Amino acid sequence: MSDEVKRGLDGVVVFESNLSYIDGDAGELGYRGYAIEDFAQEASFEEVLSLLWNGAWPTPAEHEEFVARLAAERDLAPPVYDLIEELAAQDENPMAMLRTVTSMLSAYDPDTDAEPDDREANIAKGCRITAKIPTALAAFTRLRDGNEPVAPREDLTHAENFLYMLNDEEPDAVAVDAFDTALVLHADHGLNASTFASMVTTSTLSDLHSGVTSAIGTLAGSLHGGANQNVMRMLKEIDESDADPDEWIEQAVEEGRRIPGFGHRVYSVRDPRANILASYSERLGEQSGDRKWYDYSVTIEEHMAEMTRFSPNVDFYSASMYYQMGIPLDIYTPIFALSRVGGWIAHMLEQYDDNRLIRPLSRYAGERGREFVPLDER
Ligand SMILES: CC(=O)SCCNC(=O)CCNC(=O)[C@H](O)C(C)(C)COP(=O)(O)OP(=O)(O)OC[C@H]1O[C@@H](n2cnc3c(N)ncnc32)[C@H](O)[C@@H]1OP(=O)(O)O
Numbered sequence: 217m218s219d220e221v222k223r224g225l226d227g228v229v230v231f232e233s234n235l236s237y238i239d240g241d242a243g244e245l246g247y248r249g250y251a252i253e254d255f256a257q258e259a260s261f262e263e264v265l266s267l268l269w270n271g272a273w274p275t276p277a278e279h280e281e282f283v284a285r286l287a288a289e290r291d292l293a294p295p296v297y298d299l300i301e302e303l304a305a306q307d308e309n310p311m312a313m314l315r316t317v318t319s320m321l322s323a324y325d326p327d328t329d330a331e332p333d334d335r336e337a338n339i340a341k342g343c344r345i346t347a348k349i350p351t352a353l354a355a356f357t358r359l360r361d362g363n364e365p366v367a368p369r370e371d372l373t374h375a376e377n378f379l380y381m382l383n384d385e386e387p388d389a390v391a392v393d394a395f396d397t398a399l400v401l402h403a404d405h406g407l408n409a410s411t412f413a414s415m416v417t418t419s420t421l422s423d424l425h426s427g428v429t430s431a432i433g434t435l436a437g438s439l440h441g442g443a444n445q446n447v448m449r450m451l452k453e454i455d456e457s458d459a460d461p462d463e464w465i466e467q468a469v470e471e472g473r474r475i476p477g478f479g480h481r482v483y484s485v486r487d488p489r490a491n492i493l494a495s496y497s498e499r500l501g502e503q504s505g506d507r508k509w510y511d512y513s514v515t516i517e518e519h520m521a522e523m524t525r526f527s528p529n530v531d532f533y534s535a536s537m538y539y540q541m542g543i544p545l546d547i548y549t550p551i552f553a554l555s556r557v558g559g560w561i562a563h564m565l566e567q568y569d570d571n572r573l574i575r576p577l578s579r580y581a582g583e584r585g586r587e588f589v590p591l592d593e594r
């Protein structure tokens with residue numbers, strides 16, 4: 217057995233999966249064999265969940281049933297609302313809130329005592345987690361901003377309902393289209409770090425709630441899902457600095473700053489999701505009559521292309537898109553989680569069906585044979 221260390225598991229293939237196909241050099245992404253460009257603006261997030269979890273696009277009857285099942289699970293048990301209120305009062309970080317609340321959801325899940333690899337119970341738990349975390353995020357955001365939570369509605373789609381709960385008004389069609397497409401595009405992406413974390417957790421035959429909780433904690437970091445918030449912070453920094461955006465980005469690159477929203481372990485070219493998200497960012501700018509955020513983004517991309525080998529990833533254009541929709545900056549990463557939960561669950565379902573404990577090796581690099589000295593002799 218080779219003891220070569222593959223830092224960051226770069227290039228190591230550890231599973232077979234039927235979920236997402238990525239060609240990082242060609243800039244291609246597909247879910248279960250369907251190219252994202254063919255369905256991202258056509259299929260709803262609910263349809264994509266069915267595709268990922270069940271392996272096929274739903275028929276109209278299956279879709280209707282699934283949409284109703286998900287919508288019926290949106291509300292939270294009163295103690296969960298109490299926890300959210302407490303966390304909002306503490307001004308907890310929104311990703312930490314989501315991680316804590318997801319963990320608590322298992323206490324109120326009717327299938328909590330099912331065998332961890334019981335597929336039907338896991339689909340039921342998956343529906344509940346996916347349906348409830350948008351309610352938790354919207355309630356938290358409203359409470360910490362001094363507003364009353366808005367109860368979920370069963371007659372709205374997943375995307376519509378979240379925006380409705382967040383703003384206490386029904387969203388317009390452009391916002392719903394943009395948001396639903398963003399949910400679709402963030403739903404799955406191979407063995408990214410948070411998905412891997414969820415699978416490490418369930419490979420021990422731990423439960424689905426634990427897997428999602430691990431994944432949320434992993435998505436939060438700035439090298440992964442946390443980058444979308446940092447992109448917007450960067451765009452605001454440029455805006456507030458009054459600097460010429462061209463000069464700002466040139467200087468940042470020359471200083472060796474790690475530019476959020478650029479670079480990827482798998483893509484050597486522009487992330488295909490960024491193409492679609494960029495078009496929404498531009499459209500929202502045009503709709504509002506202020507293209508500034510989109511234009512800053514384009515300037516950064518152009519300079520990055522000239523000065524570095526890095527292209528935009530999924531987090532780059534989602535930032536200006538969400539900002540122009542009036543979404544608070546610090547909930548961009550939780551919004552990523554509201555979508556990626558679909559992919560985490562799909563991968564965990566695959567994992568349970570063909571499980572083997574994930575347990576790689578480290579190469580010991582410390583000393584050996586050292587002499588122990590008891591505490592009172594040190
Ligand atoms: C949903 C997602 O998770 S998409 C990714 C979101 N994350 C970001 O956008 C954060 C910015 N990007 C990055 O940090 C990286 O490109 C990652 C973490 C996404 C992938 O990087 P890795 O494959 O692990 O490469 P690694 O971190 O080893 O970087 C290799 C080199 O490229 C540089 N580099 C990588 N990304 C960037 C960037 N965005 N800006 C400037 N330099 C970069 C690193 O500084 C490093 O340089 P060095 O060799 O001189 O030290």
Ligand SMILES: O=C([O-])CC(=O)C(=O)O
Pocket residue numbers: 404405406407408409480481482529530
């Ligand atoms: O695949 C990755 O490493 C990161 C990513 O783009 C995602 O999780 O969507």
